[in-house]
Amino acid sequence: MAILIENGAILTLAGTPPAILDPGYVLIREERIVAVAAGRPADETRTAADQIIDATHMAVLPGLVNAHTHLFQTFIRGLADDKTLLPWLKAAIWPVGAAMGAEEAYLAGLLGLVENIRSGATAVIDNQYLHSDDRTDAAFCRAARDVGCRFTIARGWADHDYHPVFQETPEQIIAAMTALHDDWHGAAEGRIRVAFGPLIPWGCSAATMQRTVALARQWGVATHIHTAETREEVQMSLDATGLRHVQWLDRLGVLGPDVQLVHAVWLDDSEIERIAETGTLVVHCPVSNMYLASGIAPVVKLLRAGVPVALATDGPGSNNSQDMLETLKFAACLQKVGTLDATALLPVDVLRMACVYGARAINLTPYPLSYEERGIDAPFPSQGGGQGVGGCLAPGAAADLALVDLNSPRMQPVWSVPSALVYNANGGDVDTVIVAGRVLMRDKRVTCLDEAALLDECRRAAKALLKRAGVVG
Ligand SMILES: [Zn+2]
Structure with missing residues (x-):
């Protein structure tokens, strides 16, 4: 052809x-x-x-690469607007996520992937951390296979201090990742890949982090983790370990070219230096950082230090869209306002971030x-x-x-x-x-599916889910 x-x-x-x-x-x-x-x-x-x-x-x-999202959140966009990260998690993300079943996940996945395609994204990294139904990981992979885009499922995990419904033991995490890797890595003519997705430093123990990163390196897959998203979380880490997020990951030997730090808003200069020295990739989510009032990531400093910075929408719960073209504009404008320099990021710079560094994030x-x-x-x-x-x-x-x-x-x-x-x-x-x-x-x-029928099904399924989760009457 x-x-x-x-x-x-x-x-x-x-x-x-x-x-x-x-x-x-x-x-x-x-x-x-x-x-x-x-x-x-x-x-x-x-x-x-x-x-x-x-x-x-x-x-x-x-094709643009949307290097970080949570597709399940398509069903809850707009439901918990105008909050910061932790109250936002408690108001909508956790209760609805805990109630979502595999078939609802499949529909939410299709909806989010179609929206991504409509905005020019040809590849999506989904940080998928719903495990109340053990068929959910496969449901998102099926959605990606049926839509036909490139797809990396960064399977999220937390083993302590997180919402109990989303927590797993180290043995459960390794067993589920092994099954996902066996079933889906390289599927759909190689368009689907898996990655480890340790959710967040405060939800992941040092021992399990080192175990999963070692396994990721053995398999040749990426590790994808929310890092230094809010000032409050970095303070939590300092209180618990005496280390900032990137310092903690560095101490554990996690940083490297196979590792993707999502957000990386609250970094000090020595952390930027270590990210650059280790070849670690950063994923910048400008709209989500503004929406949750998280802060302005030091993107210009990172790029000048030689760090590859890819772009992403983040989940539809904190954006609320999946529009990668809109993300380009926000990325450029947020750096201009943050540095008071109109030349901070030029159109070509943000296109490179979304395409060239995005390609690196999906192993092209x-x-x-x-x-x-x-x-x-x-x-x-x-x-x-x-x-x-x-x-x-x-x-x-x-x-x-x-x-x-x-x-x-x-x-x-x-x-x-x-x-x-x-x-x-x-x-x-x-x-x-x-x-x-x-x-x-x-x-x-x-052309890959009947969009009108999908919208009807999603409206019906999302309404039933939110009712069951007790989020709407
Ligand atoms: Zn995220």
């Missing part, structure tokens, strides 16, 4: 500064991109294509930054490890793309494609989404 996308403004994100080929074309064969070039495709290329997508007045960009290898120097038609080098190359539009990279419609009153005229994507566009402007060479959305219509 060969798909040709022509007449678009192609934002390759390969090279520094990234090339924009306008007009340009992208040729996809099976699950990979085989050609990216400026101008119009040759007649032979057009004739050989099974499907031609006309991207006139559209931006064509690598970002394209080497020297690509542009070697020319756009340079042969693609073999990378080794991981699932191949992603986060850019270049020959050999994974065929994960989003096409964003620029032909609307709030975008035209467009003088800079990255600027229009970051400051003007939102999820409603995404026209087409392709994951691993399969079209999941076309002409703003989701």
